[in-house]
Amino acid sequence: QTLCGSWRRWRKSPARNQRRALSNNIINNNNIITEKLVRNGDNKKTVVCIEGNIASGKTTCLEYFSKTSNIEILTEPISKWRNVRGHNPLGLMYQDPRRWGITLQTYVQLTMLERHLAATSAPVMMMERSIFSAKYIFVENLFQSGKMPEVDYAVLSEWFDWITTNIFLPVDLIVYLQTSPQTCHERLKQRCREEEKVIPLEYLESIHQLHEDWLIRCTSSPVPAPVLVIPADHDLQKMLHQYEEHRDKILTASNL
Numbered sequence: 452q453t454l455c456g457s458w459r460r461w462r463k464s465p466a467r468n469q470r471r472a473l474s475n476n477i478i479n480n481n482n483i484i485t486e487k488l489v490r491n492g493d494n495k496k497t498v499v500c501i502e503g504n505i506a507s508g509k510t511t512c513l514e515y516f517s518k519t520s521n522i523e524i525l526t527e528p529i530s531k532w533r534n535v536r537g538h539n540p541l542g543l544m545y546q547d548p549r550r551w552g553i554t555l556q557t558y559v560q561l562t563m564l565e566r567h568l569a570a571t572s573a574p575v576m577m578m579e580r581s582i583f584s585a586k587y588i589f590v591e592n593l594f595q596s597g598k599m600p601e602v603d604y605a606v607l608s609e610w611f612d613w614i615t616t617n618i619f620l621p622v623d624l625i626v627y628l629q630t631s632p633q634t635c636h637e638r639l640k641q642r643c644r645e646e647e648k649v650i651p652l653e654y655l656e657s658i659h660q661l662h663e664d665w666l667i668r669c670t671s672s673p674v675p676a677p678v679l680v681i682p683a684d685h686d687l688q689k690m691l692h693q694y695e696e697h698r699d700k701i702l703t704a705s706n707l
């Protein structure tokens with residue numbers, strides 16, 4: 452079990468403390484108090500985001516926890532990314548990232564926002580990825596690799612900043628499934644999703660480095676919650692064993 456170095460840095464500020472604030476007020480750059488949009492019932496719910504590289508085992512992890520009562524699972528809305536009114540922005544992005552990166556990531560941002568705001572009845576909501584990793588990992592990767600024009604990056608960033616400034620999106624715990632890019636490459640080939648056949652090992656290496664910068668080294672973007680790191684190169688049996696070991700910590704994340 453490993454806890455990210457961000458544990459202490461962010462311990463005082465994440466979801467629980469925000470919830471404890473007298474109201475959902477925020478102070479903007481001009482010291483003017485404004486209200487954040489809050490979904491009813493958010494004060495009680497525990498939100499856990501499962502983060503990790505492509506094919507690191509996030510869905511498999513969620514499937515395991517879906518057998519637990521009191522947890523509501525929200526998988527990534529990938530079926531929407533593959534089919535919006537008959538178009539496939541995920542496939543288009545892999546074919547021509549420079550042209551279609553902004554299209555996919557705008558839609559990812561919208562659909563991840565919907566996930567964060569979903570009305571759930573269980574006390575624990577476990578999400579695959581988050582609006583934060585969409586921006587800090589995938590948008591950053593497109594931009595830093597020169598595959599997203601600066602104007603597209605600026606527009607997406609403005610949208611992201613507006614959303615996260617004005618809408619209360621609490622996260623209590625990030626579970627980071629830490630894998631080697633090689634493991635993900637093997638699992639990706641085994642899963643064989645049509646759109647992803649073009650993904651080379653180098654792409655997974657970039658995505659891996661961005662995760663490490665964000666969640667382990669804490670040198671890139673703000674980490675919105677404490678991070679629980681689970682080494683995830685192991686076989687399925689060992690992974691399920693680790694999930695069981697961490698079950699209580701994950702389910703009581705709002706007490707962190």
Ligand SMILES: Nc1ncnc2c1ncn2[C@@H]1O[C@H](COP(=O)(O)OP(=O)(O)O)[C@@H](O)[C@H]1O
Pocket residue numbers: 503504505506507508509510511512638639641642683684685686687688690
């Ligand atoms: N621990 C594991 N060992 C071997 N294969 C795995 C393991 N976990 C998941 N897989 C397989 O790897 C592929 C990707 O896993 P998946 O859970 O879909 O990853 P993600 O949701 O992170 O993309 C799937 O084919 C899955 O069955």
Ligand SMILES: O=c1ccn([C@H]2C[C@H](O)[C@@H](COP(=O)(O)O)O2)c(=O)[nH]1
Pocket residue numbers: 504505506507509527529541555556559584585586589590647
């Ligand atoms: O912001 C995002 C989030 C995801 N993607 C891509 C990466 C993968 O091809 C799929 C998600 O698959 P997982 O197996 O769940 O990792 O979507 C993206 O391009 N941008």
